[in-house]
Amino acid sequence: MKKQKRIYLDYAATTPVDERVIKAMTPYFGKQFGNTMSFHSAGAKASEAVEKSRKVVADMIYAKESEIIFTSSATESNNLALKGIAFANKEKGKHIIISPIEHDCVLESAKWLEKQGFEITRLSVDSFGLIKPDELENAIRKDTILVSIIHANNEIGTIQDVKRIGEICKKHNVYFHTDASQSFGKIPIDVGRSNIDLLTASSHKIYGPKGAALLYVKTGVTIEPILHGGGHESGLRSSTVNVPAIVGFAKAAEICSKTMAKENERMTALRDRLIAGILQKVKGSHLNGHPTQRLSNNVNVSFPFAEGESLLIELDLAGIEVSTGSACSSRTLAPSHVLLAIGLKPQAAHGSLRISLGRWTTKSEVNYLLDVLPNIVNKFRSISPFKYDERT
């Protein structure tokens, strides 16, 4: 049997590691295997590689090297941001504000902090997934210590106005953390200009390896570590430093930084072609998230009367890999909290697909998806007891 060509359109979940990144990492597994904490030459070389990497990623967001803490994942960075700020500032107050469309690692950290006696305010979002600045400003209290709002949403791709959020936080003297896992490397970020005090970024979303991420912590921000030990990363994150992953992360970031403008232009064209094609070819489908204020690689569409997991599997059988917000594909059998937060009814979330493009996505892949998707949606609509009525 001929091996089926696979089309990966789930770059928001994770990305393949770029060959150039693999090449940059390779020496640090074998030849340059040193421990950054060792006093000898091998240790020094490892340490130099990490510090060089730190400079690369710091430059990308206009931060100082000393403000970058390397971690193992965005989940770890977000846990450190929320718990670290909460415990270091609990004398000032115990109130934290988040959005309802945060990644699970922020939502769950907040929930855990609630159990430890902290108070969490969850803002609302509009139908595009944008928070309302007035609501944020009204929610800030004397005892508020942190506002954490995701920069670009992982499911619907909506990009928040972080500059506006940063202004509000600065005005009220509250720390502002943003989870930039999906935006770092894809859109320019200037932590100073946007008044961002803490920022999370991840390697495996930008063609770097899994196992590396960062938390930017602005100079002067007080934060408690959650991992105690040998005092790595300025005492804020003890753990033997994962040198190859960090070197790879920096290389990946550097490539993104050099190609960002061009890639965004190319991807936006592909994205808009895909969105227009789907909306035109599949009756009743609608776009979730903001039409323009969205990541250049994110498409999220709902297909009434067709269920998302079925669509996903049929697409997988056709060689196309995407993801869904359907309850059927979740651990809890609950539909996506992001889609519910932007006002979708559970059944609309049930029939949603997220299609995310990447560095190797081509026009012909997009065309192939546009060829097969309408028939697949129609197949499940014909099996469904609910029929799409053209009059509605």
Place this chain on the structure above:
Amino acid sequence: MTNVHSYTKKVISHFKHPHNYGKLKRPDGTGEVGNVVCGDVMHLYIKIGKNKQGREIIKDIGFETYGCAAAIATSSVITDLAKNKTLTEALLLQKDDVIKTLKSLPPIKVHCSLLAVDALNEAIHDYFSKHGKPIPKALEEFHKRIEKSKCEIEDRYGEWVGEQRK
């Protein structure tokens, strides 16, 4: 973690080419059930005939399902299992018969097989009640339980159902 590879070949085959899908014209009994947790909905239609011994059998069967691969596969299997069975035999079908036919189902998807069995029971109940036939006590009790959960489902899909009736 459940994923594409959690499904057996048998599940994928029924999912890819479901048997007996589609509404039957003028069915003798209809079962409409839904799962309040995940939101899947299944409609099952039966036509009743008689076998050589003069017993009532399910002569024809069709389904319509809105749900995941497991929901579609279990719907397809229940129609295979029930077709040409006497009503007494059909009422004895259990979710484990469905799962056995599919080899296995991921634990989180077992409720889908229950949905298929529920739909069949509801269709038979509907046939009995529409045709003034005596309804077994257990079936009547089961029907009452289903009716209760139905309100929740109708709440959720009311808008869509409304669109159908327009």
